[in-house]
Amino acid sequence: MPLLWLILIVLVLGAAGYVAGRQRAMSSAGGDPRHLHSLPVYYGSNVALFATVPALLVLVVWLIAQPMYIDRTVAGEIPAADIPQGSTLGLVMSDVRRVAEGLDLAISQGVMTAEEEGALVAGESGIREKLAQVGVALGSDVSPITLASARHYRDMTATGNLLRDVLVLLLAVGGFGYAFSKTNRDFRARNTVEHAIKLSLILSASIAILTTVGIVLSLVFNTVEFFRLYPAAEFFLGTTWSPSFGGGSSLGVLPLLWGTLYISFIALAVAVPIGLFAAIYLSEYASPKVRAFAKPLLEVLAGIPTIVYGLFALLTVGPLLVSAFGDGGLFGVNWMSGASSVSTAGLVMGIMLIPFVSSLSDDIINAVPQAMRDGSFGLGATKSETVKQVVMPAALPGIVGAILLAASRAIGETMIVVLGAGAAARLSMNPLEAMTTVTAKIVSQLTGDADFASPEALVAFALGMSLFVMTLCLNVLALYIVRKYREQYD
Structure with missing residues (x-):
């Protein structure tokens, strides 16, 4: 049948x-x-x-x-x-x-x-x-x-x-x-039906937990298998990334972590000030008409596919930076040899993260009780003083959570990095050089016919586990900050 x-x-x-x-x-x-x-x-x-x-x-x-x-x-x-x-x-x-x-x-x-x-x-x-x-x-x-x-x-x-x-x-x-x-x-039919509905709700709530457990276990088992084949000390402390499926690979993760954190730092340096200032303006200063027009327009950025951002970085932002910092550029020095660089990926990723910071921060600022603003005005404070000394401290835990969410999004981004940052794994302070990230190398190591019995393929799971631990630490930090500062305003 x-x-x-x-x-x-x-x-x-x-x-x-x-x-x-x-x-x-x-x-x-x-x-x-x-x-x-x-x-x-x-x-x-x-x-x-x-x-x-x-x-x-x-x-x-x-x-x-x-x-x-x-x-x-x-x-x-x-x-x-x-x-x-x-x-x-x-x-x-x-x-x-x-x-x-x-x-x-x-x-x-x-x-x-x-x-x-x-x-x-x-x-x-x-x-x-x-x-x-x-x-x-x-x-x-x-x-x-x-x-x-x-x-x-x-x-x-x-x-x-x-x-x-x-x-x-x-x-x-x-x-x-x-x-x-x-x-x-x-x-008692109602009792039976409601009990069944309760069980279905529990099952639905358990799906996310079970999915997370399954993802973690799949990473853990393959990561353990990788460290059986490759020394953990060389992976965590190695400064050279040179995989070779024919043998003799150097799989040091430090260059990849450095590229990931460097690009994420530049992205947050762009997204946090712009997104936060936009949220403050829209929630505290903008008229209802301006807010009704500007907020949806700003959130359109969140709906653009990341591959489009990657093409924008490769075809527009990269050449603009080369024209300014490359050979024969505006400053007359050759600081940038190609369109792919940390700055290219970081700037475009920062643009992508603006709606994450602005929308969440705007909702959090609007959630601050109006009574706190009225009390500040009643004591003679100006609008800017009220925003700076009353509204922002009260909204600080939520804003920190929004920033850390944007940081997690930046750490896990792939397409912008692949197209905008390049594929070179290096330790360098120069933001105009090409570098790569953990996510880009996970894709490259699992592309094609990968032999999962080799450390060159299993290293992708160790890299994924490293990203998981990083984002987990960010979430724990956000939870700590929220709990610490929320006690002052409850």
């Missing part, structure tokens, strides 16, 4: 359960809802929940677990001696899945019969022609082990799908019958 049909059947059962449960409850109360423990809608919702939720949950788990189980089972039956020279088990399994999909399509579309499938012999041109008719292309000859594994894979998939359909339908019908039999005027 197609998966879509199965889902539709379960949903139809749920809709029917809602109607049937509601009608049964009303019948048990003699048609008077005042005699029911709960509102009629709760009785219908209770039957619908029992008919759909358990079945759909089992379906989701089955769809995740079945492919993993079949892949592991079929791969375990392929002898290592039957893997072609120069290939791997993963590539063989890719062919197995393609052939299995092609056999299934060929039979379902009438291109091939089950008897013809059983008579197929590896190496015959017939199988390639049959699979080509249904749009399945094979990159190499179909070996006997590939064909046998593909047929086994297809058989296991068909059996698993049949068991899945039976189990899901039994759960849906069983849940429908159980909830319907419990429905009567004294049944």
Whole structure:
């Protein structure tokens, strides 16, 4: 049975359960809802929940677990001696899945019969022609082990799908019958439905936590594997970044961290003053008409894709800096040899971060109680004195949080750095030289056919873990500052 049909059947059962449960409850109360423990809608919702939720949950788990189980089972039956020279088990399994999909399509579309499938012999041109008719292309000859594994894979998939359909339908019908039999005027349907809603809310809240845990664990395991292959001291203290997949790599992270922090510092030096002053003007000095026009216009910057910012840095800002600081430029000295530099990426990234600082700071400043401003005015303070001595100290924790959020965004930026900062990993104080960052090197190390058994590929996870620790420290610092200063204004 197609998966879509199965889902539709379960949903139809749920809709029917809602109607049937509601009608049964009303019948048990003699048609008077005042005699029911709960509102009629709760009785219908209770039957619908029992008919759909358990079945759909089992379906989701089955769809995740079945492919993993079949892949592991079929791969375990392929002898290592039957893997072609120069290939791997993963590539063989890719062919197995393609052939299995092609056999299934060929039979379902009438291109091939089950008897013809059983008579197929590896190496015959017939199988390639049959699979080509249904749009399945094979990159190499179909070996006997590939064909046998593909047929086994297809058989296991068909059996698993049949068991899945039976189990899901039994759960849906069983849940429908159980909830319907419990429905009567004294049944506490509201309690059951609200408990189910509470569980769904808990599950939704847990998804973000579980996702974070999964990301951290994936980084930790691969980082530990990297440090088994490469000395940790050389990684953290090394000043040379020179990866080579042929061996003899120097994977010192210090040049990458320096480039990341240097570019982020320049970006914040641009974004924080402009964004903060813009927020103060819009919240304290601008008229309603100006604010209604300027604030959305400023926030448009946040919607521009970062690749556009990268092109702007490469094609506009970089050449402008070269015309000013390059050979024959405005100052007559050759301080900048190319358009890619720390300043190029930092200036454009600062422009991108302006709405992060201004919007958050504007909301935080507006959240300061008006009574604090009125009290300052009542004591004879001017507008500027009130902003400087009352409003800004009260909004300081939130403003610090906005700045640190912008810093985290700057540290994790990739496209602007790739196009605007260059690819050179170096330790230099010159902001007009090309440098690179951690994120750019994560992309370069995982681009192409990466062998995850080599330190040159696994180093990307160590770099990612380093970024994660940096942003975590920023968040902890922001939390500390917010708690420290918030006590003065609570």
